[in-house]
Amino acid sequence: xxxxxxxxxxxxxxxxxKRFGGLTAIGDLSFSVEKGVIFAVxxxxxxxxxxxxxxxxxxxxxTAGRIFFKGQDVTGMxxxxxxxxxMGRTFQNLQxxxxxxxxxxxxxxxxxxxxxxxxxxxxxxxxxxxxxxMLRKDAEAALEFCGxxxxxxxxxxxxxxxxxxxxxxxxxxxxxxxLLLMDEPAAxxxxxxxLELSILISRIRxxxxxxxxxxxxxxxxxxxxxxxxVLNYGRLLAEGxxxxxxxxxxxxxxxxxxx
Amino acid sequence: MKRLLGFYIFAVLVLGLGLLFPDDYYVTVVGTTVxxxxxxxxxxxxxxxxxxxxxxxxxxxxxxGAYISAILTTRFGINPWAAMVVSAITVAVxxxxxxxxxxxLKGHYLAMATLGVGIIIHxxxxxxxxxxxxxxxxxxxxxxxxxxxxxxxxxxxxMLFALFMLFVVWAALNIVDSRAGRALAAVHGSEIAAQxxxxxTARVKTHIFVFSTVIASLVGSLFVHQQAFVSPExxxxxxxxxxxxxxxLGGLASVFGSVxxxxxxxxxxxxxxxxxxxxxxxxxxxxxxxxxxxxxxxFVTMKxxxxxxxxxxxxxENTEHPSPGMEG
Numbered sequence: 001x002x003x004x005x006x007x008x009x010x011x012x013x014x015x016x017x018k019r020f021g022g023l024t025a026i027g028d029l030s031f032s033v034e035k036g037v038i039f040a041v042x043x044x045x046x047x048x049x050x051x052x053x054x055x056x057x058x059x060x061x062x063t064a065g066r067i068f069f070k071g072q073d074v075t076g077m078x079x080x081x082x083x084x085x086x087m088g089r090t091f092q093n094l095q096x097x098x099x100x101x102x103x104x105x106x107x108x109x110x111x112x113x114x115x116x117x118x119x120x121x122x123x124x125x126x127x128x129x130x131x132x133x134m135l136r137k138d139a140e141a142a143l144e145f146c147g148x149x150x151x152x153x154x155x156x157x158x159x160x161x162x163x164x165x166x167x168x169x170x171x172x173x174x175x176x177x178x179l180l181l182m183d184e185p186a187a188x189x190x191x192x193x194x195l196e197l198s199i200l201i202s203r204i205r206x207x208x209x210x211x212x213x214x215x216x217x218x219x220x221x222x223x224x225x226x227x228x229x230v231l232n233y234g235r236l237l238a239e240g241x242x243x244x245x246x247x248x249x250x251x252x253x254x255x256x257x258x259x
Numbered sequence: 260m261k262r263l264l265g266f267y268i269f270a271v272l273v274l275g276l277g278l279l280f281p282d283d284y285y286v287t288v289v290g291t292t293v294x295x296x297x298x299x300x301x302x303x304x305x306x307x308x309x310x311x312x313x314x315x316x317x318x319x320x321x322x323x324g325a326y327i328s329a330i331l332t333t334r335f336g337i338n339p340w341a342a343m344v345v346s347a348i349t350v351a352v353x354x355x356x357x358x359x360x361x362x363x364l365k366g367h368y369l370a371m372a373t374l375g376v377g378i379i380i381h382x383x384x385x386x387x388x389x390x391x392x393x394x395x396x397x398x399x400x401x402x403x404x405x406x407x408x409x410x411x412x413x414x415x416x417x418m419l420f421a422l423f424m425l426f427v428v429w430a431a432l433n434i435v436d437s438r439a440g441r442a443l444a445a446v447h448g449s450e451i452a453a454q455x456x457x458x459x460t461a462r463v464k465t466h467i468f469v470f471s472t473v474i475a476s477l478v479g480s481l482f483v484h485q486q487a488f489v490s491p492e493x494x495x496x497x498x499x500x501x502x503x504x505x506x507x508l509g510g511l512a513s514v515f516g517s518v519x520x521x522x523x524x525x526x527x528x529x530x531x532x533x534x535x536x537x538x539x540x541x542x543x544x545x546x547x548x549x550x551x552x553x554x555x556x557x558f559v560t561m562k563x564x565x566x567x568x569x570x571x572x573x574x575x576e577n578t579e580h581p582s583p584g585m586e587g
Contacts, residue, residue, distance in 0.1 A: 057455060083457035095452035099444055099512065107438075108445045112457035114438045118466050121437035122430035128437060135438060175456055 009068075010035045010179050010210050011056070016065035018051055018234075025051040026234045029065070033179075033227070038201060038211045040221040043231035044254060049214040050092065052231070053183050056212075057089050058082060069179065084112050088177030090168040092184040092214075096156050103152040105167055106139040109174030113138060142174035145207075146200060162193040169200065173209070180204060182213040186220050198224045222246060230254070265515060266432055270425050277417045285529070287413035291485065293525045294420040295478055298427050300505040300517040302474035305431055307503070308511035309440065310467045311447030312362060313370045316377025317475055317502050322494025323350050323380060324476025325483040326391055329400045332484075339403050343480040350476035354469050362464040377499050384491035396490025403484045416485050423481060427474055431514045443467055444512070497539060504542045507549050510556020519558040 011033040018026040026048045033039045041049050054060040056067060058079050067075045074082060097105050114135055116128045143149045146166050151159070156167065165185065172180055185201065186194045198220050205211050205226075215221050221228060221242070228245045230237040232254045238245050245251055273294070280286040303317045327346035331337040337345070361372045384391045391397070403410045403419070410419055434440045442463045445453035450460050483489045505524050509516030524542075528534035534541060553560050 059451065078459075079451070079454035080457050080459045083455055089455045091452065095449040095455075097445055097448035097452070099448055100441070104441060104444075108441045108453070108458075109456050111438065111442060111445075116438050118434060118439045118470050121434050121439035122470075124433045124437075132437065171456065 008035050009033060010070055011212065012068040013056075014066045014068070016052070016055060016067065017063045018048075018055060018060060019063045024234055026055070026062075026231075029231075029234070029236055031229055031236065031239060033210060033212055035210055036205065036208065037226035038205050038213070038224050039227045039229070040225040041212065041214045041229050041231060042216075042218070042221055043237070046233075047231040048234035049231055050183060051234070053089075053181060053214055056181060057087070083175065083177075086176075086178035087181065088172035088175055088179070088209075089181040090165075090172050090183060090185060092187060094161075094164050094168060096164050096167055096171075098157040100156055101152070102148065102154050102156055102159070102167060103136070103139055103143065105156055106142050106170050106174045107135055109142065109171035110135040110138045112175055138176075139174050142170045145173060145203070146170040162189055165189065165193075165197075166200070169204075173204065177209055179210045179212065182211060182215075184214055184216060186215060186217040194220055262436065263429075263432065266425075266429060269428070269515070269518070273421050273425065274418070277414060277421060281414040281417075287417040289526070289529055291413070291417050291420050293522055294417070294424045295482055296502070296505065296521040296525045297518050298424050298478040299475055299502050300509070300521040301427055301431050301514055302471040303502050304506045304509075304512065304514065304517040305434065305443070306467050306471040307506055308513065308517070309435065309447060310443040310464060312464055312468065313366075313373065313503070314468075314471075315370050315374040315496070315499050315503065316380070317471070318494045318496070318498035319377040319380035320350055320354060320472035321475040321479040321482075321498075322384060322491070323353070324479030325489050325494070326384060326397075326479075327476075328480040329397050329483045329489045330390065332401050333397060333399060339401055339480075339484055343477065346480050347473050347476050351469050351473050354472040355465065358465045358468045362461065362468060374496065374499075377496055381491055381495055384494065391491070394491060396488060396492075398488045400483055400487045400489065402487065403481075420478075420481060420485075423478065427478075428514060428518065435512075435514060439463075439466075447512075497542075500539075500546075501542055504546050507546060508557055510559030513556065513559045513562075516556050516558040520556070523557075 009032040013032070014030050016026055016029040017024065029052070041052060043049055051060065055062050058074075058077055061076050065075070066073055069082065069085060069087060072085070074085065097108060100108070114131045116125075116131055120128050140149065140152065143152055146169055148163065148166055148170065151163065156164065159167070165188070169182070169185070182201070186197055189197060194217060201211055201213070202224050225242055227239065228242050229239045230245055230248075230251050237254055238248045238251050240248075276286050276290065299317060299321055303314060307313050324343075324346045327349055328339065328342045331342035331345060332339050357376055361369065361376070364372050385394050387393070410416060434443075442453070442458050445456070445458055446460050446463050453460050501524065505520035506517050507520070508523060509518065509520030524545075528538065549556065555563070
């Protein structure tokens with residue numbers, strides 16, 4: 001790749017911009033995420049949080065600016081290649097494979113750890129069996145980590161929403177990502193589920209995976225985040241540790257409005 | 260091996276029928292057609308049921324294999340087995356090239372595009388007289404022989420088709436229960452989620468498309484040597500629809516569902532003479548009824564109900580340990 005940046009940053013965004021026709025959803029946005037932290041992106045409705053996420057995962061192509069992942073310019077790189085580099089993602093609108101069991105869902109998450117294709121699988125070559133065993137073990141470990149090993153053989157269809165949200169996390173973790181992007185992980189969860197989630201996210205960070213999340217739930221964000229970035233009208237309003245951000249008058253104004 | 264128990268029972272059944280009734284018209288003559296359709300339905304199902312990419316042109320690839328084999332063996336005197344391999348490779352290359360633009364399409368658009376491909380290939384068979392023999396087709400196509408023994412008689416052909424079909428069913432069962440099979444199901448379930456776990460969805464779709472058309476091509480080659488004759492009639496758009504109906508009737512993404520669908524829809528016309536006149540109408544009706552009332556397919560729904568019933572009975576006998584009732 002042409003441009004490389006050094007340092008302890010796992011994710012760097014430089015001058016990012018996304019316009020939809022005349023509307024600038026994200027404008028001139030730059031920030032860096034250090035390895036091993038929980039980094040939260042917050043902002044009022046329509047601030048451009050999901051647009052930012054969709055650019056980070058190449059669902060959208062930025063109008064301008066660059067994204068670096070592990071020092072490598074990954075702007076516009078297809079999502080499956082980002083995943084192979086070590087980026088995982090969960091979705092705001094669940095993207096669970098309802099036609100599979102819980103374990104199978106998580107085994108899909110181990111895809112990048114295997115190499116068998118259709119022909120090898122069709123002939124069930126000896127290495128395929130070994131690989132299947134290994135992938136299953138990794139998937140089971142991810143389920144265990146998320147505390148849902150007992151649900152492995154249940155069909156995903158028909159499981160409650162809170163469980164499915166955890167299932168998405170397990171599936172993303174099964175790939176062993178270095179960076180996990182979580183789009184509104186607490187949306188739709190009740191208080192006890194949210195508490196459980198915040199513990200899980202902290203454990204994910206402690207296991208060495210950097211977490212970037214977009215979230216509405218202020219309590220959750222302020223509790224667990226190491227850094228918080230506030231977006232307003234697609235632009236960076238403030239960035240810092242939770243305490244700093246919480247007391248920043250511009251942030252208070254953006255959230256509460258001013259007279 | 261519990262995973263393949265159903266397959267072993269099926270294999271014994273298919274081979275046993277041939278051995279027990281080698282002279283029975285329904286077993287070795289109709290049966291060979293049934294087996295051919297099983298191969299086509301199972302291969303189409305991998306693409307349609309598992310990966311969720313509909314094809315209304317599957318019959319055309321079956322026909323392509325048949326015609327290339329026929330042309331190579333009659334016009335160029337090439338050994339039929341070598342011709343079969345050349346046909347399969349040619350079909351692989353053609354379907355690979357077609358898949359690039361076509362598999363970007365989704366839903367109705369993909370259906371229309373595959374329909375178009377099927378019709379174009381069929382028109383070529385009818386119109387390119389000098390190559391394909393036109394509407395009259397080609398005859399005097401040589402048979403097959405294995406190690407100097409010519410395959411002659413209905414029983415020998417039945418067994419050859421049966422062994423090939425069992426291989427295809429085995430391979431399909433292997434695929435479904437593997438990393439590759441989960442990638443297919445993931446593409447079917449959510450392309451964006453599949454991509455975010457590192458699945459190159461375009462590549463997965465291309466691979467399964469090529470795989471399923473090559474299987475169709477191989478059985479097309481077998482078909483043409485068995486029949487010693489080929490004409491465009493066998494590969495029309497209506498046959499593609501018939502194959503789709505088999506897959507849907509049995510149940511999408513179920514290997515044995517496709518086997519079931521192929522058996523039923525191949526045998527029905529043999530026993531119901533009304534089929535002759537109203538074939539297309541009846542297939543349409545079956546498709547509609549299944550889609551509306553049994554979207555999981557007849558075979559899959561029956562299987563689920565039977566499993567449920569068995570579990571309930573087990574639960575009743577053994578009330579102290581109620582079964583979770585989630586399997587199947």
